[in-house]
Every structure is written in structure tokens, then in C-alpha cells.
Amino acid sequence: KNQVEQSPQSLIILEGKNCTLQCNYTVSPFSNLRWYKQDTGRGPVSLTIMTFSENTKSNGRYTATLDADTKQSSLHITASQLSDSASYICVVKTNTGFQKLVFGTGTRLLVSP
Amino acid sequence: DAGVTQSPTHLIKTRGQQVTLRCSPKSGHDTVSWYQQALGQGPQFIFQYYEEEERQRGNFPDRFSGHQFPNYSSELNVNALLLGDSALYLCASSRPAGSGGDTQYFGPGTRLTVL
Numbered sequence: 001k002n003q004v005e006q007s008p009q010s011l012i013i014l015e016g017k018n019c020t021l022q023c024n025y026t027v028s029p030f031s032n033l034r035w036y037k038q039d040t041g042r043g044p045v046s047l048t049i050m051t052f053s054e055n056t057k058s059n060g061r062y063t064a065t066l067d068a069d070t071k072q073s074s075l076h077i078t079a080s081q082l083s084d085s086a087s088y089i090c091v092v093k094t095n096t097g098f099q100k101l102v103f104g105t106g107t108r109l110l111v112s113p
Numbered sequence: 114d115a116g117v118t119q120s121p122t123h124l125i126k127t128r129g130q131q132v133t134l135r136c137s138p139k140s141g142h143d144t145v146s147w148y149q150q151a152l153g154q155g156p157q158f159i160f161q162y163y164e165e166e167e168r169q170r171g172n173f174p175d176r177f178s179g180h181q182f183p184n185y186s187s188e189l190n191v192n193a194l195l196l197g198d199s200a201l202y203l204c205a206s207s208r209p210a211g212s213g214g215d216t217q218y219f220g221p222g223t224r225l226t227v228l
Contacts, residue, residue: 004155034216043117043203043219044156089155100169101217103155 002027004092004104012110017080021107023073023090031093031100035064035075038087038106047075047088080111115140117206117220125226126194134189134223138206144168145187146217147179148203156203162187191225199227 004025013019025033032051036044048057048064050073056065061078077084087106094100118137126132138145144163148156158171162181181187185206191198201224205217 036219041201041222041224043205043221045219046216049216101158103157105153105155 002092002094002102004090004102006088006090006104006107008107009105010108010110012112013080015080015082015111015113018076018078019080019109021075021077021088021090021109023075023104025071025073025090025092025102025104027071027092027094027102029095030068030071031095033064033066033073034091034093035062035073036089036091038089040086044089077109080109082111082113085109085111117142117204117218119202119204119220119223121223122221123224123226125228127228128194128196130194130227131190131192132194132225134191134202134204134225135186136189136204136206136220137186138204139218142206142208142218143185144207145181145185146205146207147187147189148205149173149198150201150203150222152200159189194227196227199225201225 007022034049035047038044047062050057050066052068063076066073087108089106090104092102120135146161147159150156159173160170161168165181176192178190201222203222204220207217
């Protein structure tokens with residue numbers, strides 16, 4: 001069964017600190033992996049997208065890594081800001097089945113002043 | 114470019130009623146997907162529309178139906194509402210196949226509450 005698991009479920013950090021969110025997946029065949037940021041009550045916004053051959057991708061203070069061998073990805077946030085408080089969702093795309101996008105349940109990040 | 118828009122923003126219905134949610138895709142996009150996101154959960158795929166036809170469908174009952182119009186906008190209809198249908202309903206649009214890039218752009222969602 002295609003699944004995406006994220007950890008931790010929730011996280012509280014102080015403003016200015018760094019943090020790393022984890023994503024493990026069992027989706028096969030693998031097409032690509034995206035990290036989305038979702039503010040409360042809003043739609044997800046894409047942060048990064050990585051294909052099988054890409055190990056790392058950055059978008060400002062966000063850096064995503066991908067290890068296709070171990071089927072793991074991480075999202076590192078540097079120098080956190082209050083506006084980083086949101087849910088971060090890992091989404092893996094496959095090319096088979098009715099649901100091409102398999103969503104994780106997200107990590108809820110709260111950046112505290 | 115207005116991006117993906119959805120209406121209404123919030124909606125309150127009672128059990129047994131019917132509801133229609135609307136979505137306008139991002140300019141240049143022809144494919145619309147609908148998702149249901151329960152509180153604290155990731156989005157669950159309902160169905161996808163392309164060329165005014167339902168192309169794919171997730172594990173949702175027939176109470177959930179949809180439509181796509183010639184201008185690529187879409188509606189999601191839910192009949193005989195249940196309490197468990199309370200959720201954030203997300204619409205996502207994407208570019209035509211083969212045009213390069215298949216990122217789905219999400220709308221802000223419609224928060225449906227069933228009492």
C-alpha cells in the first residue's frame with residue numbers, strides 16, 4: 001500500500017532556530033516528491049519538488065533532501081520566523097493507481113517568539 | 114493572475130442537505146482535482162476532471178459528484194450530507210499534460226460544516 005509518513009506530528013521551536021521535518025514513504029513506482037506548506041484553513045502551497053535523481057533542493061530558507069534508496073526525505077528550515085508556523089505536508093507522486101498524489105498527514109510547526 | 118479560486122469560503126449545512134462547491138482553475142490550467150481534508154489529516158483525493166469528464170476517482174461514495182465546464186471551472190456536489198462530510202474541500206488545478214510541469218496549485222479551500 002502506498003503510504004507517506006511524517007514525523008514529528010507537531011513541533012514547537014523558538015524564533016530564529018532551525019528545525020528538520022522527516023518524511024518516509026513506501027510509494028512505488030516513484031515519480032517525484034513535493035513539500036507543501038499549508039497555513040491554517042488555507043490551501044497547500046508548493047515549496048520544493050524533487051525527482052529521483054535530485055538529492056537536495058532549496059527555496060530560500062527551506063532546503064529539502066531526498067534519499068531515493070532509503071525512501072526518505074527531510075525539510076530543513078533555517079532561521080525560523082513566526083510566519084513559518086504552519087503544517088508542512090510531504091506528497092509523493094506515483095504514476096499508477098487512481099490517486100497519483102499520496103499525501104502525508106503533515107507536521108504542525110509552531111514558531112514561538 | 115488570480116490563481117485558483119474557490120467559493121464559498123465557509124458553508125454550514127444540516128444533515129441530509131445537498132451542497133455545491135465551486136472552483137475556478139489557474140489561468141492556463143485545464144485539469145481540476147478535488148480533495149477532502151479532515152481536521153488534522155492530509156488531503157484525500159475525491160476525483161479529477163479533464164475535458165469536462167471525470168478522469169479518475171478516489172474512494173468516495175456516489176453522493177460525491179462533480180462537473181467541469183467548457184471554461185475549465187468545476188463544481189463539487191455532495192448529496193445527503195453526513196456529519197462526517199465536515200471538512201476543508203480543496204480544489205487543485207494543473208497544466209495540460211505534456212506542457213511541462215505538473216505541479217498542482219491549490220485553492221484556499223471551502224470549509225464545510227455539517228450540523
